[in-house]
Every structure is written in C-alpha cells, then in structure tokens.
Amino acid sequence: MHILIPTDLSSNALNAALFALELYGAEGNTFTLLHCYAMPRHGESILWNIDDLMRKNSEEDLSEFVTSLRAKLPGMRHRLEMKSERGYLPEVISVYKNRPNAPDLVVMGTQGATGIEHVLMGTNTADVIKRGGMPVLAVPAQAVFKLPKHIILTDDSDPVDPATTRVLLDIVKSTGAMVIVLRMINEDVHVGPEEPSVCSFEAVLSAVAHAHVYMDGEDLAGVLDDQIRRSDAEMLAVVHRERGWVEGLFHRSAAARLAMHTHVPMLVLQQPVLQ
Missing domain, CATH: 3.40.50.620 (HUPs)
Known part of the structure; x- marks a missing residue:
C-alpha cells in the first residue's frame, strides 16, 4: 500500500x-x-x-x-x-x-x-x-494511537461502489475492528425485522463484523457526537460525495460540535458520481 x-x-x-x-x-x-x-x-x-x-x-x-x-x-x-x-x-x-x-x-x-x-x-x-x-x-492533534476496535461508518442510503470502501476494509481486516453502521432515519422511514432498511454497505461488509444503529434527528453532527461517546469509537468513517448528506459536516456549526471529540481520527472515503 x-x-x-x-x-x-x-x-x-x-x-x-x-x-x-x-x-x-x-x-x-x-x-x-x-x-x-x-x-x-x-x-x-x-x-x-x-x-x-x-x-x-x-x-x-x-x-x-x-x-x-x-x-x-x-x-x-x-x-x-x-x-x-x-x-x-x-x-x-x-x-x-x-x-x-x-x-x-x-x-x-x-x-x-x-x-x-x-x-x-x-x-x-x-x-x-x-x-x-x-x-x-x-x-486530530490530540490523537493518541491505539488500534481501532470500533469504527463508526455513516450510511446515507445512496449506492456505494465497493472500491470506495477498500481502504476502510483494509483497516478493519488488519485490526479486527467492529464496524458500526450509523443510519439517520426520519418518521417516514420504517425499520423493523419485518421490513429491514436497505444498507448501502451490506454487501461489502458481509465478511467483517458489523452492526447497525438507527438514529433520528436532523442534527448530523450531534448524532455523531452522541454515537462516538456511546460506542467508545476510535475512528469515524464517512463517504464524501460531490453532493450529498455528508456535505452537512462541512458547515461551521456541525464542525464545532465534532470538535468536542478531537481524539477521533476521521477517514473520508471518496465516492465518484455513479452513472
């Protein structure tokens, strides 16, 4: 590599x-x-x-x-x-x-x-x-290295090219980390055993340990802030699209909230526009 x-x-x-x-x-x-x-x-x-x-x-x-x-x-x-x-x-x-x-x-x-x-x-x-x-x-400047055991991966439900996740999977396989897939939902989205929600990453994560977390709310930074604490995550992974859900992270107010967790490195995966 x-x-x-x-x-x-x-x-x-x-x-x-x-x-x-x-x-x-x-x-x-x-x-x-x-x-x-x-x-x-x-x-x-x-x-x-x-x-x-x-x-x-x-x-x-x-x-x-x-x-x-x-x-x-x-x-x-x-x-x-x-x-x-x-x-x-x-x-x-x-x-x-x-x-x-x-x-x-x-x-x-x-x-x-x-x-x-x-x-x-x-x-x-x-x-x-x-x-x-x-x-x-x-x-982040305050990050102290330790092998990640929990990695939060945000899921915006849009298609993901398997090649986009290669770097993440390399880290997961070499460290044995659990991937926690975080999906933002709203009142119009039903999540239950009889009607499972579609995960963008299900196919690529099939060979590694992973779990799903569904959270509601419009404050993406606040939700991530909370989930980092709950899961004691050592890394955050997001997919950067030319236009998309995660673009909200690039606004000042959201960044200020995430700054509370300056010890957590962030892996930004690049998703090209799918034709």
Whole structure:
C-alpha cells in the first residue's frame, strides 16, 4: 500500500505521520512524506534563483522531520520516501492522484486545538478532502494511537461502489475492528425485522463484523457526537460525495460540535458520481 503523508513540519503533522506508521506497519507499505513550498509572487525576487533555495530548504527541513519521526519510533523499518514539491498542497496532491503508483490513502494532521473543526472548514485538509479525489485519514492533534476496535461508518442510503470502501476494509481486516453502521432515519422511514432498511454497505461488509444503529434527528453532527461517546469509537468513517448528506459536516456549526471529540481520527472515503 502507498500512503501519502503531507507535512507542514508541525507537531500536528508529526503526530499524524506517527499514527500512519503505527496503523499500517512496515510490511508491504511505502510511505511518502510530502512537503510543499510556494514561490513568492512574481517580481519579489529577480536577482537570484529563489526556487533552488526554497527547494533546498524544504529538503533539509523534511530530512529533519524524518529524523524526528525515527526518534519517536526506534528501530522502525518502514520504507520512507521524501518529496519536496513546489506548489499549493491541494493542487500537488491532485497531480499525485494521476501518477503511476498513485497513493492509496492520504494521511494528514488537523491544525490547532480545535481538531476536526479545522478538518471541515477552509484548511488544506478540507481542500484535499473536497478536491484531491483520494481517501483521506484526518488525524486530530490530540490523537493518541491505539488500534481501532470500533469504527463508526455513516450510511446515507445512496449506492456505494465497493472500491470506495477498500481502504476502510483494509483497516478493519488488519485490526479486527467492529464496524458500526450509523443510519439517520426520519418518521417516514420504517425499520423493523419485518421490513429491514436497505444498507448501502451490506454487501461489502458481509465478511467483517458489523452492526447497525438507527438514529433520528436532523442534527448530523450531534448524532455523531452522541454515537462516538456511546460506542467508545476510535475512528469515524464517512463517504464524501460531490453532493450529498455528508456535505452537512462541512458547515461551521456541525464542525464545532465534532470538535468536542478531537481524539477521533476521521477517514473520508471518496465516492465518484455513479452513472
């Protein structure tokens, strides 16, 4: 598996990188650490080649970052690659998606004490989720790694391509986690043994342990907030569609509610538009 780990060289980014290395381990995986640098506006430097200088500085900073990473995991045998790229992160990641050996997953740290609130608003992480086209694991600053035993997966009842869930299933199979499928219902939806509700994920989850939870209410963030507490979940998984139910998570009020659980990483699966 190829995991891309963008870094701004911060402690949050270091925490996310450590989380990725511990979650996936060394065997059969490649981790690419990516640092992006942006050129000054045209005209700010005309006498010397600032691009070469910025690339050199980026490479040196990235090397120091890897040294810090190795110090946190003594004896690590992970295959690490370092890349310094000119440009803004969302655009660079979009390019990586179309390269040979494209990443299977992007792992990023969230910014600041507000954790998931920053994932869901106008940050690099949000831009990568919305525009990068690849699955993203957003790791809050306060996250402490432990193997997930309970993963909440939101179900909006719309069709899901089995390929969309591959990253989630890899995590579930390697950790033995229970998937808790959370379905929002309203008074017009009947759920009972004589008329079971259709689950978008039933076929793809058939080989792993999973359970269903049905909750009502219009406040998606509030429902997730409650279910994270009830199930003691270590990870939240959502499907990002071009337009859909989960888009409500990207509003400020919803993000503020989720920010209460800054220790819970969020896996965002990308569902292309089905024809």
